[in-house]
Amino acid sequence: MDIDKKYIRVGVLGCGAIGSGIAKSISGELKKFRYQLTALYDVDPLKSSRLQKNLHLKNIVRSSFENLLVNCDLVVEAVASDCTIDLVARTIKAKKIVLVMSVGQLLKDLKVLKSAEKYGAKVLIPSGAIAGIDAIKAGSSVKLRSVTLSSRKPVKAFRNNIYLENKGFDLGKIKKDTVLFSGNVAAAVKAFPQNVNVAATLALACGDISKVKIQLIASPKAKLNSHEIVVKGDFGTIMTKTDNEICPDNPKTSYLAVLSAIQTLKDYSSVVRIGT
Ligand SMILES: NC(=O)c1ccc[n+]([C@@H]2O[C@H](COP(=O)([O-])OP(=O)(O)OC[C@H]3O[C@@H](n4cnc5c(N)ncnc54)[C@H](O)[C@@H]3O)[C@@H](O)[C@H]2O)c1
CATH class of the missing domain: 3.40.50.720 (NAD(P)-binding Rossmann-like Domain)
Incomplete structure (x- = not known):
């Protein structure tokens, strides 16, 4: 070549x-x-x-x-x-x-x-598909008190998930926003390998994986994936929200x-x- x-x-x-x-x-x-x-x-x-x-x-x-x-x-x-x-x-x-x-x-x-x-x-x-990683990286050079991420996705984003099946969740019956998971990133990665890339990125940016708490919410009304982050620390507070449009070429992924x-x-x- x-x-x-x-x-x-x-x-x-x-x-x-x-x-x-x-x-x-x-x-x-x-x-x-x-x-x-x-x-x-x-x-x-x-x-x-x-x-x-x-x-x-x-x-x-x-x-x-x-x-x-x-x-x-x-x-x-x-x-x-x-x-x-x-x-x-x-x-x-x-x-x-x-x-x-x-x-x-x-x-x-x-x-x-x-x-x-x-x-x-x-x-x-x-x-x-999240905002604020630049500021969070800078802020993490001093003490961070808390880091939370709430990811809200259409119900179909959680289809074919073994963790939910084992827990007895029936996605077909979800009529309002429902928290499917609440916990730390390490557990979320095991249970939702296809839904936690943003949580993992946030955890790596913080430099302390155990600090990040994540909520995964299935929403019957949601058409888009959205992610809300709140980080509190000695630098102050960061709050970001991202509503992600789907990729014009590929409806499977966030633009x-x-x-x-x-x-x-x-x-x-x-x-x-x-x-x-
Ligand atoms: N960081 C982020 O913000 C972010 C966002 C969306 C998706 N992702 C991740 O990116 C990855 C790709 O996502 P996608 O939506 O393109 O998935 P996709 O299913 O559309 O494509 C994945 C491709 O990988 C191929 N593949 C599987 N095993 C392989 C192997 N051993 N060697 C070579 N190819 C192999 C499949 O055939 C498929 O074509 C996933 O892990 C997804 O979780 C990350």
């Missing part, structure tokens, strides 16, 4: 809703930020070939995760799987830059994150989650960085 060295070569791992959105941007507006899409990999080859076709990409590596690693400098992780933490660990070991979307998975084994220093890798974690990943890539390659 003909690779221009002044570009940062990117491999997109996972070609679903989020990976496709980010890949589209890398092969378009992010070119002027020195990015070049060189590899796509999905365990389902139909998804990577469809994405390659949709983006009119000619020279692209699609054969395996191992080949993706060899052919890029930066991996965008957008995989929905229990083995995500292993893929991130292998990316770090290969000394690559990795942008992680499945942040909840990272909490399964924080040693993986710490190993980045040992291998000389770099891990980028976008704010995702801001994709936009925040794209902005993280822009910041990474920019001379001027705004915000903490």
